[in-house]
Amino acid sequence: MSEELSYHIKEYLDTNNLTLIKSFPVLWEGWECDDKWYLCKDQSGKNVLVITHHNDPRIGGVYELEDKLEHYRYVIEKTEEILKELGFK
Secondary structure, eight states: OOOOOOOHHHHHHHOOOOOOEEEEEEEOOOSSOOEEEEEEOTTSSOOOEEEEEEEEEEEEEEHHHHHHHHHHHHHHHHHHHHHTTTTOO
């Protein structure tokens, strides 16, 4: 993969024998860091989620992705409400 990774992510993947499959954007309300999470493959071939918190990588859980989706839906709902009040929806 040609994506440039931070030192912390490279070191974490190497130390834990993980192969990067892809990264994807993660949105945070009021936070400019930790803007990507990573789908990786461990030595056994199992897909794992690597997330960061203050640039400190760790294995994440499905519940964290579900929490993000819930928050995204909330933000979309509130944005659509404002658009409606402005007469655009």
